[in-house]
Amino acid sequence: MISKIDHIGVAVKSIEEARKFWEETMGLKVTGIEEVAEQKVKTAFLPLGESEVELLESTDPNGAIAKFIEKKGEGIQHVAFRVENIEEVLAKLKAQGVRLIDEKPRIGAGGAKIAFLHPKATFGTLVELCQRD
Numbered sequence: 840m841i842s843k844i845d846h847i848g849v850a851v852k853s854i855e856e857a858r859k860f861w862e863e864t865m866g867l868k869v870t871g872i873e874e875v876a877e878q879k880v881k882t883a884f885l886p887l888g889e890s891e892v893e894l895l896e897s898t899d900p901n902g903a904i905a906k907f908i909e910k911k912g913e914g915i916q917h918v919a920f921r922v923e924n925i926e927e928v929l930a931k932l933k934a935q936g937v938r939l940i941d942e943k944p945r946i947g948a949g950g951a952k953i954a955f956l957h958p959k960a961t962f963g964t965l966v967e968l969c970q971r972d
């Protein structure tokens with residue numbers, strides 16, 4: 840059903856500030872910065888092996904990332920798992936009574952189809968499903 844960790848989403852106050860650590864200290868490279876207006880975030884992807892680090896900066900004080908940082912501070916906000924067929928996985932989870940944030944996939948950064956599961960259903964981790972074609 841899930842094949843690997845696609846990326847780890849890290850909430851930061853400033854991508855420009857945080858990328859210095861990830862690039863200069865950790866040796867990763869930002870391959871693209873993209874704004875996803877619908878989710879009120881700017882994202883930067885830093886590939887690492889088969890996975891990536893995704894830095895998330897809020898573009899709106901009322902956005903989910905701004906609220907996350909306000910409550911918990913900067914840090915890991917979600918873990919994304921790669922799936923082959925997101926509609927099929929969502930239908931299966933729904934049939935099992937798993938609480939979903941997104942019942943239908945939406946389009947995330949890089950044109951991926953994404954959907955979030957509710958952290959209450961996953962023992963505290965915000966889980967993103969991610970399908971890349």
Ligand code: ZN
Binds near residue numbers: 847848
């Ligand atoms: Zn993500």
